[in-house]
Amino acid sequence: MFKKKPQVKNLSPLRSSDRRKLADQIIADYKVHVPTLEEIDPTCSATEVQAHQASHNPTPALSSTRTSLIPDTCLSARFTTHAGPDATLVSGTVYVGAHPGQEERILWIQYGKDARLYPTVYTLWRNPGLVPLLHTPDFVVDKLRTGADLMTPGLVGGPPWPEAAKTGSVVGVAGLERPSVPVWVGVCKIDVSSLGRVQGAKGAAVEGVHWEGDEIWNWSQTGSGGRAAPERIEGWELEIADIADGVTRVDLDDGDEDEGQEEGGVALEAPAAASQEAAGVDNVDEAPPGREPTTAEVDEAFVQAFLYAIYSAKRNGEPPHYGLDLPIQPSFLISNLVQPHLRVQTPHYTIKKTSWKNTKKFIKFLDKSVLVKSKDRNGGETVIVDIDFEDDRVRNFSPYRLPKPKPQAATAANEDNQTASNGGSDPSLGQKLTLQTLYRASSKLVPDLIPSKATCYTASQISSFLKRYIENHPELSKNATSSRFIKLDPFIANSILSSSPSISDTRTLAAGEIARDALLKRILDDSHLCIPHWLLLRNNQTYDPENPDPALKPKSGPPPHVNIVVEKRSGTKVATKISGLEVFGINPHLLGPELQKKCAGSASVGQLVGGKPGTLEILVQGDQRDVVEKELARRGVDRRWIIVEDKTKKKK
Incomplete structure (x- = not known):
């Protein structure tokens, strides 16, 4: 969740009172055993036990357990982040101690409308036996750290x-x-016990919440990064022999394929296919890159994406x-429900490649399939007015792993993760952008001129x-008319002058003869002489061609x-489309x-x-x-870098 x-x-x-309440809530939710006075001191008399209970003072064991779960110097703070394939805004509370x-670390997480507290790996390393401990091969752990869910065969x-x-259960x-060292925390989606x-089983067993290596693990007030896991933790009730026996019992020759992979299911690349199935990996059913999918395959992909x-x-x-x-x-x-959920993101998977050819017929098909209820509006537009969320195809749907975004999108996402100078949730607000045009000379000008x-x-x-x-060359200025x-x-x-006459x-x-400014313009305008390049500088960045920064590449x-x-x-309705934002460090989802x-109207983000x-x-x-122009200006985009095309005007 915290990628x-x-x-x-x-x-x-x-x-102190809130800290005690929080610790008691954790003890109750996770059924933490707190030793009683009789367990600590068998020689303790019944009179002493009753006297202690009447005093309402916590036992030493309870105080120690509370401090282990919630340290005395515990701090709290609200947080927000974007999670999931739709970059949904999630808010909650972190408890630091x-x-x-x-060093201070995030020990507990509470998010959404769920009142439950989720422990981080730092808490599990300190409190053995707090939650059930499951095991999986180490190459699967590497994939879990990318945000995947743990599949049942794993x-x-x-x-x-x-x-x-x-x-x-957590x-x-x-x-x-x-x-004996937990490195991943999740919630059981099925009854594992x-x-x-x-x-040979299908589907996800555990949905990931937090793991060693994510941004919660990496957080610290001093910016020192995460703390590495210990090699061994005493106290976890393990039966190593049974785990080893369980591994040997894995049937690597099972020929069944898992087609119902949950969202983010682990996909293994290095091990062989047999090992992948043993680890519970559902492969993404993608068309080979060199083969164009059939119309039936595109139709099925669109229906699955909608589900x-x-x-x-x-x-x-x-x-x-x-x-x-x-x-x-x-x-x-199409832009918000279908395109982002297609299991293959290629130009072959568009509405034009389906048997319906347009969105209206696709909606009519969903209506006939009793998945939605549609209605025709004036102007020929067809909209969805109701959806059957209780349909068996929705309830029994098995999510698949969505394709990874391309490097361009990843770069924009990394920039969005940086903290904005103005403290806002949108890091592009207030940024200062400078678009610098540079030229690289061709061999015709080197070394005589450049x-x-x-x-x-x-x-x-x-x-x-x-x-x-x-x-x-002073002879150039002699006998000139001016x-x-x-x-x-x-x-x-x-x-x-003869490069492209x-x-x-x-x-x-x-x-x-030629004017000096005309000669300079002739050199810069001819791409055969000077090849244009561009460089986008953010905030206080500068570029020196004599000593270029390796990180700034034109x-x-x-x-x-x-x-x-x-x-x-659809008739008389007008809409505005905005694209090309990522290169300027602007996240369309924000x-x-x-x-x-x-604009006091609906807005959607899609491919x-x-x-x-x-x-x-x-x-x-x-x-x-x-x-739109005003909002772009707030994000550092100059009016000269915006191209407006009005298609509502009639062509002459």
Whole structure:
């Protein structure tokens, strides 16, 4: 859950009474055994026990247990983060404390509407036996650290399984190399304790919440990073021999394939396919990259993606509509419900490649399948007015692993995780952007005019090189008609004006001279002489061509821009589409809700049609170009970098 860095607000100390209540809640929820006076001192008389109970003072064992779970110096703070395939905003509370001789760490997490507290690995390392401990092969642990769920066939060491590992129970997971050290915390999605043989089973057994290596583990007030796990922890009730026997009992020759993988299920790459199945891995059923899918395959992918979206909404939302605003427009259906949940993100998987060809017929198909109820509106638009969330296809749906985003999207996500200077949840707010145009010279200009063709130079530097060249060749200024003009020499005539001659170049050659500013413009405008590059600098970044920063690498081609398209949709309705935001460090998932508030209308975020996988587009109702430009300006985007296309005007 915590792959992205949470925004933790200011920490505040807990009162002693609140700390005791919190510790008692944990003791009750996790059924922590607190020794009684009789267990501590068998010689204690009944009179002494009654006297102690009447005093209402905690026993030494209870005080010690409370302090072990919630240290005396415990602090709390609210946090927010984005989790899940839809980047849903999640808020909650973290409890920070330090055990003797150790640095402060996040010990407990409480999020959403669930009042339950989830322990972090630091708490489990300090309190052996707090939760049931499950085991899985170490190469599966590596995949779990990427945010995947633990599939049922990945469990080893049973049966029998821990009796407390029932549906909804919090469990820890350890690898086989260090079986006494939990490195992953999750919640049981099924009753693990009642399982028998798990090889060949389908579905996820445990849903991940937190693990060693995520942003909660990495958090510290001093910024020192996470603390490595110990090699061994005394106190966990383990039967190592039974675990080893469970591994040997894994049937690697089982030929069944798991087709119903849950969301984020572990996918193993290094081990062989037989080992993958033994570890509980469901492979993503993707079409080979060189083969175009059939129409039936695209149809099935669209239906599965819609079921996935409804299944996710039902898991994360509240009835009756589970967070979905009805009626659902056709554009919202494709961009927010279908495209993000397709198991294959390629240009072959579009509505045009289906047998329906358009969204209206796709909605009609869902209506005939009794999954939704649709209605035709004026203008020929068909919308979804109701969804059957209790349909067996939704309740029994088995989520699959969605494709990983491309590096461009990953880069934008990493930038979004950085803390904004203004302390807001959107790190792009208040940023200062500078779009710098650079030029890389071709071999025609090197070394006579420009010293190197491997370095990118600014326009002013190229102007200086040209000025120096003219100064080193005084014959160019002699007998010119004006001080603004220079005579042509063989280098200028052959290397510059003859690179891609035009009518103006022919006239210049015939005249035998050219204006200085016209020559500079001729050099910069000709891509055969100077190849344009661009570099986007953020906040206080600077770029020195003489001593370039390796982290700042100019990119070839024209400078990037934000596209704003205003067009008519379904009759007379107008919508505004915004794309090209990621390169400027703007997260569409954060800007979309902001535009929805500013424009007082619906806004959706989805895959850009025809764009690279991971490139997103925001769709806002109405002509909102002015509002969008103001919001982009708040995020450092200059008006010159925005291209507005109005498709609502009639063509002449």
